[in-house]
Amino acid sequence: MKITIKEVAEKAGVSTATVSLVLHNKRRISEETRKKVLKAVRELNYHPSRVARGLVLKQTGNIGFVLTEDHFLRSEPFYTKIFLGTEFETRNSNYFVLLSTIPTEFSDEEPLPRYIVQQNIDGLIVAGKVPLKFVEKISSLNLPIIFIDYYPPKGDYSAVLIDNIHGGLLATQHLIDLGHEKIAFIGGDIEHPSINERLIGYKMALEKYGIQFNADLVVTGEKSTSKENGFNAICVLMERGVEFTAIFACNDAMAIGAMECLKKRDIKIPKQVSVVGFDDIESDIFHDPPLTTVAVPKFDLGIEAMKLMRDLLNKNIRKNKKILVPVELVVRQSTARLQA
Amino acid sequence: MKITIKEVAEKAGVSTATVSLVLHNKRRISEETRKKVLKAVRELNYHPSRVARGLVLKQTGNIGFVLTEDHFLRSEPFYTKIFLGTEFETRNSNYFVLLSTIPTEFSDEEPLPRYIVQQNIDGLIVAGKVPLKFVEKISSLNLPIIFIDYYPPKGDYSAVLIDNIHGGLLATQHLIDLGHEKIAFIGGDIEHPSINERLIGYKMALEKYGIQFNADLVVTGEKSTSKENGFNAICVLMERGVEFTAIFACNDAMAIGAMECLKKRDIKIPKQVSVVGFDDIESDIFHDPPLTTVAVPKFDLGIEAMKLMRDLLNKNIRKNKKILVPVELVVRQSTARLQA
DNA sequence: AAAAACAGGTTAAACGTTTAAATAAAAAAC
């Protein structure tokens, strides 16, 4: 049987209230009793029952973590790392994380995760783009919500976001610094705020260096940002017959697809075309050449979200704070100075 | 504020006990009150507080799910799918799953997951191979444990396992049926029970067809079953100078690595060499040729584990039951009849 | 020296369930 506060109290020769007081170091407790209690706690290996605690405090101690099925099952552990960051950060608090997925197509009849329906969480973290229907449903719930790597098109929310604009700027600037001017941008789903922001960064860099923006160099038709679509995007560029010496892909998956397409056409990377990605996924395959990319601190995204959640629940923060997590350019061998 | 049983009782004009009784349909309750109560429950959208329930029932309603970090972060969502199966199955019960990882190197000082230390789970599911130290620690805890896809070298446990022997048999048999006799087996970490079992299946098939086992055709030196090691294993075979017309790789990752090595040496698959894998991972890359493999129902593994856990917790099962989940041969284009 | 303030601790109620035991009403047995 689990040790209870009663046994600790008995062993220390004090009341249960005193034990509780010591454990939460509220009010003044003499050094002497404090030590006695702590000793008893240690010796009995006492851990307060979260359940009993939750009952009186009217909180569950659980945080929900939701993402769509396809995000969770993506082969790069992008969201997995974000989750792990969150889980890691809970070790400094007393929360537990309940992970569950929702269907990528979230219809009206689709049930919400059980812990939401049963009101068994104190807050909800939503990672990645989720269906609007889902956002609407959870918004009406009077539940602290934090979005990671996605910001819904309407409404005001707390969110931990990647500094996509700056990332786009860094990537493009890097290419410009290497002498490139004909820089293509390939991105899937432009509806996705993140992609759009990366494009904005791209445009900002061009403007900063006085390079004329050329819409022909931008491919954003594809539905998703997959490897295949990276491959296809290059095909589209080729068909358009537009000239380019560098590519900024909106993520690594597309960058890798693009590289494959280039290789197939015997275009040398980075000799003839430089390629920059975004995300810094560690693939299990060694890419040739190693990809220059904008590294996203996935783990940190999760950590920041959990920290923010904690602050939100402790009410020592005003609602709807946004955090921009910085990114970093990682130069590898897929980019090189423009050949004269 | 959350609706409590009191409010339901009041609305239905009965005592809280009656409400509880109706909800758990214990004892006889008249049809009339039953209806009244259910109506009130529905109208108020009442959901019992797990916390209060847990307090009196002395259970947490949580199941821990542990795996090593590198398993969770593997690029194929193998364990992710197992977890999802578990999570999915909890929807039929009233449990929640708490996912956490442990370091792949689990030293003595390493803390156990917080929910274990705090005794905040009713049972523990362990997926994949975990350090022995960890097994020892949790074994001494008097906690229901179920292993998935791993069985510790010593001790007696409940487990949900892949039918590896049969899978190895199927794969090898398939190759033999195609006329192959010089079949190589490449597997990493032979310490791993699963790998060893697949090898046993391989041997069984050979024996069944009266083919002499040749130790030179077996490569098991590598530490892990990665793509790189699949590549390397083929190099080893080549160096040995042993002839082979087919390869049974202990998993898809190694099979894919092996195929890459063969391609690089201009050996045609399946014309010159047939390749069979194991696991049936859906890679984001379209492999050429599509891999013949032994499909493992990952989702089912998770489901079975959760079902078993439920039975275990309800005590309507004797301890240490083992479940073997069946596998299936999926024939694609990486295997072909032996060319005369 | 009495009153006030304070330090250190305890008592007891509350949180929302479940369920054994008690009770009340109805039905069955005598």
Add this chain to the structure above:
DNA sequence: GTTTTTTATTTAAACGTTTAACCTGTTTTT
């Protein structure tokens, strides 16, 4: 028409915490 049995429901205790309110003894203030 009692008594007994059965059925349907309620009462109340228990689960393990937290914390406001209270108490007691000591120190400080007046």
